[in-house]
Amino acid sequence: MKINEVILQSVSKIVVFIILTLALYLFFAGHNAPGGGFIGGLVLASSFVLMLLAFDIETVKKGIPVDFKLVAASGALIVLLSGLGATILGEPFLSQSFAYFDLPFYGEVELTTVTIFETGVALAVVGVVVTIILSISEDV
Amino acid sequence: MNENVTFELIGAILILLGSIISVISAIGIIRFYDIYTRAHAATKTTTLAVLITLVGVFIYVWLGEGYMSVRLMLGIVFVFITAPVSGHLVLRAAYRANVKMADETAEDELRPVLFKESSEKKEQEREDQ
Amino acid sequence: MAAQFLLNLFIAFLWVLLKDEDFLRFQTLVTGFIIGSFIVFMMRRFFGGRFYLHRLLSLIKLILIFISEIFQSSVVVIKHIIGPKINIEPGIFTYKTILRGDWEVTTLALLLTLTPGSVVMEVNEEGDLFYIHAMDIKRYKGDLERSLKTFEKAIMEVTR
Amino acid sequence: METVIIIVAGVLVTVATYLLLSKNLIRVILGTAILTHAVHLLLMAMGGFKGESVPIISDKHTTYVDALPQALILTSIVISFAVTAFFLVLAYQVYKRTNTDDLSKLRGYRHE
Amino acid sequence: MIESILTISLILFGVAILITFIRIVIGPTFPDRVIAMDVIGVNLISAMAIVSVLFSTRAFYDVILVLGILAFISTISFSKFLERGAIIERKRDI
Amino acid sequence: MLTINLAILLPFLAALFILLFLRRFRRFHIGWFVLIIPAILFALLLRQIPNIANGKTLIHQINWIPSFDINFISYLDGLSLVFGLLITGIGTLVVLYSIYYLSTEQSLVHFYIYLLLFMGSMLGVVFSDHLMVLYVFWELTSISSFLLIAYWYQRKGSRYGAKKALHITVLGGFAMLIGFLMLYVVTGTFSIREIIETIHLYKDHSLMTPMIIFILLGAFTKSAQFPFHIWLPDAMEAPTPISAYLHSATMVKAGIYVVARFTPVFGGEALWFWLVSSIGLLTLFWGSFTAIRQTDLKALLAYSTISQLGLIMTLFGIGSLSLHPDIHVESVLYTQAVFAALFHLVNHSTFKGTLFMVIGIIDYQIGTRDLRRLGGLISFMPISFTIAMIGSFSMAGLPPFNGFLSKEMFFTAILHLKDFDFFSIQTFAGIFPVVAWIASVFTFIYSMMIVFQTFFGPYKEQPGVEAKEASFGMLIPPVTLSALVVLIFFFPNILGDYVIKPAVLSVYPGVTNEMIGSISLWHGFNKELLMTIGIIILGIILYIYRTYFKKVYIAFPRNISFDTLYNNALEFTDRLAKGITNFYMTGYLRHYVMYIFLFFIIVLGGSLYYLGAFTFSLNNDQPVHPFVWMIASTIVIAGMTIFFAKTRLTAILVNGYIGFAIAMLFVLFRAPDLALTQLVVETVTTALFLLCFYFLPEWEKTKVVRKVKMTNIVISISVGTIFTLIALSVKSGKLFRSISAYFENADELAGGKNIVNTILGDFRAFDTMLEVIVLFIAGIGVYTLIKYTNNKGVEKLEDK
Amino acid sequence: MNNLIVLPMVLPLLTGVFIVFFKSYIQVQRWGTFILLLVNVGISVIILRQIQIDGIISIDFGGWAAPFGILFVADSFAALLVLTTNIVSAICVLYAMPTIGKRRETFYFYPFVNFLVAGVNGSFLTGDIFNLFVTFEVMLLASYALITLGGTRLQLKESLKYIAINVVSSSLFLIAIAYLYGTLGTLNMAHLSMRIAESGQTPLLTVISLLFLIVFSLKSGLLLYQWLPGSYSTPPTAIAALFGALLTKVGIYALFRTFTLLFYHEQQITHTLIAIMAGVTLIGGCIGAIAYNNIRQIVAYNVVIAVGFILVGLAIMNTTAIEGAIYYLVHDMIVKALLFLLAGTMIYLTKSEKLDEMSGLIRNYPSLGWMFFITVLSLTGIPPLSGFIGKVLLGQGAIVAESYILLLLSFMSGFVVLYSLLRIFMSCFWGETIISEEEETPLSKKVIFPSAILVVLTFALGFGAESIAPYVQDAAYTLTNPSVYINAILPD
Ligand code: NA
Numbered sequence A: 001m002k003i004n005e006v007i008l009q010s011v012s013k014i015v016v017f018i019i020l021t022l023a024l025y026l027f028f029a030g031h032n033a034p035g036g037g038f039i040g041g042l043v044l045a046s047s048f049v050l051m052l053l054a055f056d057i058e059t060v061k062k063g064i065p066v067d068f069k070l071v072a073a074s075g076a077l078i079v080l081l082s083g084l085g086a087t088i089l090g091e092p093f094l095s096q097s098f099a100y101f102d103l104p105f106y107g108e109v110e111l112t113t114v115t116i117f118e119t120g121v122a123l124a125v126v127g128v129v130v131t132i133i134l135s136i137s138e139d140v
Numbered sequence B: 001m002n003e004n005v006t007f008e009l010i011g012a013i014l015i016l017l018g019s020i021i022s023v024i025s026a027i028g029i030i031r032f033y034d035i036y037t038r039a040h041a042a043t044k045t046t047t048l049a050v051l052i053t054l055v056g057v058f059i060y061v062w063l064g065e066g067y068m069s070v071r072l073m074l075g076i077v078f079v080f081i082t083a084p085v086s087g088h089l090v091l092r093a094a095y096r097a098n099v100k101m102a103d104e105t106a107e108d109e110l111r112p113v114l115f116k117e118s119s120e121k122k123e124q125e126r127e128d129q
Numbered sequence C: 001m002a003a004q005f006l007l008n009l010f011i012a013f014l015w016v017l018l019k020d021e022d023f024l025r026f027q028t029l030v031t032g033f034i035i036g037s038f039i040v041f042m043m044r045r046f047f048g049g050r051f052y053l054h055r056l057l058s059l060i061k062l063i064l065i066f067i068s069e070i071f072q073s074s075v076v077v078i079k080h081i082i083g084p085k086i087n088i089e090p091g092i093f094t095y096k097t098i099l100r101g102d103w104e105v106t107t108l109a110l111l112l113t114l115t116p117g118s119v120v121m122e123v124n125e126e127g128d129l130f131y132i133h134a135m136d137i138k139r140y141k142g143d144l145e146r147s148l149k150t151f152e153k154a155i156m157e158v159t160r
Numbered sequence D: 001m002e003t004v005i006i007i008v009a010g011v012l013v014t015v016a017t018y019l020l021l022s023k024n025l026i027r028v029i030l031g032t033a034i035l036t037h038a039v040h041l042l043l044m045a046m047g048g049f050k051g052e053s054v055p056i057i058s059d060k061h062t063t064y065v066d067a068l069p070q071a072l073i074l075t076s077i078v079i080s081f082a083v084t085a086f087f088l089v090l091a092y093q094v095y096k097r098t099n100t101d102d103l104s105k106l107r108g109y110r111h112e
Numbered sequence E: 001m002i003e004s005i006l007t008i009s010l011i012l013f014g015v016a017i018l019i020t021f022i023r024i025v026i027g028p029t030f031p032d033r034v035i036a037m038d039v040i041g042v043n044l045i046s047a048m049a050i051v052s053v054l055f056s057t058r059a060f061y062d063v064i065l066v067l068g069i070l071a072f073i074s075t076i077s078f079s080k081f082l083e084r085g086a087i088i089e090r091k092r093d094i
Numbered sequence F: 001m002l003t004i005n006l007a008i009l010l011p012f013l014a015a016l017f018i019l020l021f022l023r024r025f026r027r028f029h030i031g032w033f034v035l036i037i038p039a040i041l042f043a044l045l046l047r048q049i050p051n052i053a054n055g056k057t058l059i060h061q062i063n064w065i066p067s068f069d070i071n072f073i074s075y076l077d078g079l080s081l082v083f084g085l086l087i088t089g090i091g092t093l094v095v096l097y098s099i100y101y102l103s104t105e106q107s108l109v110h111f112y113i114y115l116l117l118f119m120g121s122m123l124g125v126v127f128s129d130h131l132m133v134l135y136v137f138w139e140l141t142s143i144s145s146f147l148l149i150a151y152w153y154q155r156k157g158s159r160y161g162a163k164k165a166l167h168i169t170v171l172g173g174f175a176m177l178i179g180f181l182m183l184y185v186v187t188g189t190f191s192i193r194e195i196i197e198t199i200h201l202y203k204d205h206s207l208m209t210p211m212i213i214f215i216l217l218g219a220f221t222k223s224a225q226f227p228f229h230i231w232l233p234d235a236m237e238a239p240t241p242i243s244a245y246l247h248s249a250t251m252v253k254a255g256i257y258v259v260a261r262f263t264p265v266f267g268g269e270a271l272w273f274w275l276v277s278s279i280g281l282l283t284l285f286w287g288s289f290t291a292i293r294q295t296d297l298k299a300l301l302a303y304s305t306i307s308q309l310g311l312i313m314t315l316f317g318i319g320s321l322s323l324h325p326d327i328h329v330e331s332v333l334y335t336q337a338v339f340a341a342l343f344h345l346v347n348h349s350t351f352k353g354t355l356f357m358v359i360g361i362i363d364y365q366i367g368t369r370d371l372r373r374l375g376g377l378i379s380f381m382p383i384s385f386t387i388a389m390i391g392s393f394s395m396a397g398l399p400p401f402n403g404f405l406s407k408e409m410f411f412t413a414i415l416h417l418k419d420f421d422f423f424s425i426q427t428f429a430g431i432f433p434v435v436a437w438i439a440s441v442f443t444f445i446y447s448m449m450i451v452f453q454t455f456f457g458p459y460k461e462q463p464g465v466e467a468k469e470a471s472f473g474m475l476i477p478p479v480t481l482s483a484l485v486v487l488i489f490f491f492p493n494i495l496g497d498y499v500i501k502p503a504v505l506s507v508y509p510g511v512t513n514e515m516i517g518s519i520s521l522w523h524g525f526n527k528e529l530l531m532t533i534g535i536i537i538l539g540i541i542l543y544i545y546r547t548y549f550k551k552v553y554i555a556f557p558r559n560i561s562f563d564t565l566y567n568n569a570l571e572f573t574d575r576l577a578k579g580i581t582n583f584y585m586t587g588y589l590r591h592y593v594m595y596i597f598l599f600f601i602i603v604l605g606g607s608l609y610y611l612g613a614f615t616f617s618l619n620n621d622q623p624v625h626p627f628v629w630m631i632a633s634t635i636v637i638a639g640m641t642i643f644f645a646k647t648r649l650t651a652i653l654v655n656g657y658i659g660f661a662i663a664m665l666f667v668l669f670r671a672p673d674l675a676l677t678q679l680v681v682e683t684v685t686t687a688l689f690l691l692c693f694y695f696l697p698e699w700e701k702t703k704v705v706r707k708v709k710m711t712n713i714v715i716s717i718s719v720g721t722i723f724t725l726i727a728l729s730v731k732s733g734k735l736f737r738s739i740s741a742y743f744e745n746a747d748e749l750a751g752g753k754n755i756v757n758t759i760l761g762d763f764r765a766f767d768t769m770l771e772v773i774v775l776f777i778a779g780i781g782v783y784t785l786i787k788y789t790n791n792k793g794v795e796k797l798e799d800k
Numbered sequence G: 001m002n003n004l005i006v007l008p009m010v011l012p013l014l015t016g017v018f019i020v021f022f023k024s025y026i027q028v029q030r031w032g033t034f035i036l037l038l039v040n041v042g043i044s045v046i047i048l049r050q051i052q053i054d055g056i057i058s059i060d061f062g063g064w065a066a067p068f069g070i071l072f073v074a075d076s077f078a079a080l081l082v083l084t085t086n087i088v089s090a091i092c093v094l095y096a097m098p099t100i101g102k103r104r105e106t107f108y109f110y111p112f113v114n115f116l117v118a119g120v121n122g123s124f125l126t127g128d129i130f131n132l133f134v135t136f137e138v139m140l141l142a143s144y145a146l147i148t149l150g151g152t153r154l155q156l157k158e159s160l161k162y163i164a165i166n167v168v169s170s171s172l173f174l175i176a177i178a179y180l181y182g183t184l185g186t187l188n189m190a191h192l193s194m195r196i197a198e199s200g201q202t203p204l205l206t207v208i209s210l211l212f213l214i215v216f217s218l219k220s221g222l223l224l225y226q227w228l229p230g231s232y233s234t235p236p237t238a239i240a241a242l243f244g245a246l247l248t249k250v251g252i253y254a255l256f257r258t259f260t261l262l263f264y265h266e267q268q269i270t271h272t273l274i275a276i277m278a279g280v281t282l283i284g285g286c287i288g289a290i291a292y293n294n295i296r297q298i299v300a301y302n303v304v305i306a307v308g309f310i311l312v313g314l315a316i317m318n319t320t321a322i323e324g325a326i327y328y329l330v331h332d333m334i335v336k337a338l339l340f341l342l343a344g345t346m347i348y349l350t351k352s353e354k355l356d357e358m359s360g361l362i363r364n365y366p367s368l369g370w371m372f373f374i375t376v377l378s379l380t381g382i383p384p385l386s387g388f389i390g391k392v393l394l395g396q397g398a399i400v401a402e403s404y405i406l407l408l409l410s411f412m413s414g415f416v417v418l419y420s421l422l423r424i425f426m427s428c429f430w431g432e433t434i435i436s437e438e439e440e441t442p443l444s445k446k447v448i449f450p451s452a453i454l455v456v457l458t459f460a461l462g463f464g465a466e467s468i469a470p471y472v473q474d475a476a477y478t479l480t481n482p483s484v485y486i487n488a489i490l491p492d
């Protein structure tokens, strides 16, 4: 008898969205609450893992036609370049800066270069974790 | 202020209730005979325990501290929908991995369907020989 | 359906703008949404079809059933656990559902799994036949089939 | 509490050491994983558990637990994940090529 | 008073985890352990929620959710492994 | 002024020139080009004789590594001039000889490059004032001689000989380097001149003894002194011109040079005297004794060389006594020993050079050097016979050849040894002349063997060889040398006054020209002459009855020689090394890990115990929450469970549990970020394990041997205990407050409220950056690991 | 601004990540990497000169002053090693181009090399003990990837051990850091040094220092070198050369740094132990080098010998000996790479690793033979090649310190190096030529050229020892005077 994964797949569809939202939340919350690039990236990656578990590689790849190695590389590149960015301004390597702005309707907003850095981190984490898992799975 | 304490107390009692149920379900996991019956303890009672606890905490912080936590709410929903799936998956896997059912088992309509092909194949082989 | 929801949302934002507070508050948005849904409910005949929140009500009903089921089932299981001797005869039986489509089937399976003494073990390929493990097949099979019918009805109210 | 945590870490180190001395590849990898856990507990204990609050600055609190070990552990967690992933894949590649996971048969360089 | 109730609850959850852990140790079959693990995961969620209240911080709410997600993912992985060996398939056709 | 530097540099430049421009040169024998070099240098040095004889010296310095006081200081005085003349003079003749000896079909380029390298290095050795530079050239002589010996590298014998020579000389070189370094550390200067000036200040230094031993080790190995002589006979695999040049006239004399050079430094030290003279004497005896046994003419000459070098060494040893404080400067006798040494040095070069060349001629013309297959050549090769006779008789110490003169002086010196009343010399003084005399008898015998067994008796025809005299060109060099052998006998004082005396003066800085006598042919019927007569008589008798006499050698079987000792030692070392290495380098990970942990236990456990570093107090501990107790105890049980887990799945699951429990502990430690990360990572890791388990087998039921199990348990418990004890001590004995209070200002400093995250993203962002890189490497590493082997072998350049 | 000193690490990282995007454009990867390394060489030279003018250079990342942030510190010692690393790597890359194989090249060989170099450079430059752990990991991960790259069976088996042991040692490293942090509450090395000096090196600190000793010994192959011969003898030549030249050196560097800057107060314990370990390493390395007939094994044990030799300098711990060790370190990086390249080339040409399966190669490949011969001499410390001056200074230092056993052992080891390598030379290059001209695998200039550069370097470093003398002296001065380092980082 063939396995019918309808239950798992249906539930996973919902769960994945919850995880994705959570991942984004954690990513942005990181500066002032638990979270940040690493955790955001890791949680994001675990949503991919869940999709791969519930569905299969071909389906997931069709849905997200991205070379995750390059995602990882882009992440790493962003991290490095954000560090070098400061040196162009004559600051020490990896200097971050932050400032507060008042946006209409939205209120006070903190903008910081760390976010760029963290974006790189998150991308790299997602890229790497998915690359590893995909590589092994494809070997089967 | 008093009102808050009341709500906090309600929350706390719910939490306590949850914890008691959780202990009971843990005992169940030890006491039942086979994986299939243990899953009943796991998927139902434990879920209930965690739900009660989370609701208790939710009430505690919402009505007691005035903070409505979306994350907690999400957590409750999440447990609600994933717990049965976990039970379903593990049992299916166990069954397909040929984990024995308890001797008390009365009837089994799945076995003939699931292992039909393989038993047929075996017979085929026997005939070939 | 979607138009109703969008309108509702639009009203909610309008509400927020009208309130003109210092910063965006969740409460305000929720209030706006509730007001919007009231308006949409009143005007529903202009859109044709059922009021979209009707489904929401059915859903809430379903959830309530769900919760009550889990309580009942837990009580049963707890009774077994803390009873002096576990005296049960487990078994697997089949149930053919009238529900169709992934979501309906999934929901039913989840409900069933949370119900006293039963866990869905397999669904056939066509998705209409459940193989259900019951904790005490003699005692509860009838009850189970009865609640299955209730569930099916409640689910169909939400989805159809 | 520090003492308890240190002792737990010590037990984990014992277990890890035992596993590392095993001749089975997977046990060895598990050993490294457990060793990593022990190290993290140790780092945590070395920071000490004094301080009132979660290291997230708020008006309610004035003292916080030592955040530095936490940052170090975080780094270490990620790094050991990377290493474990690589090690595991290597392990199965070795198995695929040599058909054994018995380290006493994986001695490598032929001795003359 | 409330605090002691909470502490007792936390301890009870600890007890529950300990008991469930026995199942992990004694097995006898692997699915038993998976089930036990799943139960512990869910109990840990409760425990964390109580800890948040006790520490009067919201910092762990994310942990609760994440723990739920991960317990789910691990259970899926284990059962798929039991069932098929490969937990992630190239193309599902079983 | 440039003379000496140029002299050193010129051969190297010439070698480079050949390498760069004459590699494919075939128009004429490049030996003709090479010949120019030593000839010019010889001429240049000859021009310096008057200057040096007048007491001048030449010094020149070029900086090399001034920061460490290492510079090229070249120095020309009487002593170095003697050696310089020998190197260039004999060098010229050898090159000339080689032009005829080596056909153009052979790889001449290599030959001459090595030869030039050698010549340059040799000049470097004798012209260097700086210890390190001297050492540099010293090693270069070893290297170039190695290459020359292995000139016919296809032959096993050549390789063996070259290897042996290099082993022994380089080992000696290293020892000498240690000696030099000690000298430097003691005196603070690398300059030999300065050392000689200041050495009296350090005579009591504790390093004096090792210094002497180490420096002499260098000298003895190079000069093939007993028991290091074993390399020299095997070095005879080299082409004959090389044997003539290196192994009789120059390289082996580098050791002599060093002894001479350092006589002013160490002269007067008992150890120096005893080592140099007794080893010299032993070598003298053993060399001559063994020479008789040889049947290969070249081997015979090799042992004779060893013996002669011993003789010279002995003389230098005796000569060093003059520098003893108890010796009055006017008592000049013992400067005479050095005079004799240097004189014999020159003489030996002439007659041994002659003999090597003659034997080369015989080998070249007849095709064999085996005494048993030679005989009666006198009628075919009269010129060769004449020069061979001159060389041999000189070697035997017969008049009218120069060897007679120096041997008489040697006897004089050795007979007077008893005059000394320190170093307990008198106790042993009697042995010296006796041994010397016996050795001289042997020398007489083998000298006769060369002449008579080769040229007299029945002619033994070699298949396909027509015995005839060598070509004219080939004869020139040996004829020239043999002429010198005779000329020096008749006019010894030209050499003595202009060359030898200045050299003696450089060995004895305080001595004046007048104190050194001159050489006279006739001393009257003294003891020395009687000794010589005795040698001749006994020598002739023994030569005649040599078949009986040779039975003595049965007592010295070849398989208990130093040679076999060397060979067996090497073989034994190889086998031992293999045994030891295979014993502990098992390739088994368990063993390697065990070494690590055992070392951990010994070092950390030991230091913890002996330093008394363990302390413990609970004063600073936070109270333990009951929930922590529970989580902690499950972790401990989980650890035990992994011990006993029967399946890998259980182990993984329990490991995952530990991960989750630790995350829970992180929550209790108020570390939300950690808990989050730990949870996700643990889950993904578990997933990875499961993914990989698809390929990996189930654990086998391992039948672990009880002993192994016990060992593992003892090791792991020890490691765990030590780990815990140190951690507890650290916890109880914190010395400083952590710097992390600073980070609590994260909000003002870096605009973030999450301190951990601010540390990761800002304060210690560099760690995070690298962590990302680590992760990235692992990612593409895993990808590569899987994909590379997946579709195999498109290209396998290096795969075996 | 001293951002310059971060470049030796960040530029290779950037290049490494960047060329991942050019997976199938091998030329971009090749020359990108090579040019980068040349740029790094230039930068290192500038740094080295700058240090002579301004003293120790440091940069606080993110502007967070020590001891709170992470920093890079370039003193002469670090800068010299960085310079050498980049030179050697550039040459190995040059060698890799024609030999490593297209498939390996497309499978990220160059990115991994970049990361390896970055990790090594970073380890030399960092001034923070935890960051040292992280830079180590960068280097190690890259080395894991490289050691398995193209995995032959043997390669995989050996890399298993390599990785397992490195993982253990990384954990021990973290444990040591944890202990140190627990005791001293800081991670900045200058700050650690200051605090240790302030409180005195308590017995507990000494115990902790011994744990560091174990960790770095594992990395450098001091005494605990058992993993080394196997792992260094299986990967392709260019990789093995990089390993042989660089990896153990990082461990050695760490030993020097920690035991001169941090734990120098209890030398009769720590440095005596180092002395014993160095001595045993010398003996073990020597025995191993003699034991085998396999070229790769012999070469690998020679790495072990060098480790022991250099650490004798640390054990002796006077300025002269340390100068010698530094000289020898620089020399060994260059010449070990050369040795690995040549041995690898021989194996490539003959398809064999056994001494007795090669003979008379000098006829077929004279340039290779002579280069090998020069290498042998250089490693033996025969003057005037580059190994000489280090040996002389080390010897001097040993005599001054009256460490005669170490002196004898280290000099004897020179002899064993000669013995073992000469055996290769004589057995493989001399003897009857057994490969006819038709069977001869052609040896292209591209393959031999990188080795030739290294040969030139060993001559240059020997004759031109003076050219780096001021740097070496300065490096040794800084190492023996911790206050110089501390004052540069924590000015008050
Ligand atoms: Na051979």
Ligand code: NA
Pocket (backbone or CB within 6 Å): G355, G356, G357, G358, G359, G360, G426, G427, G428, G431
């Ligand atoms: Na050979």
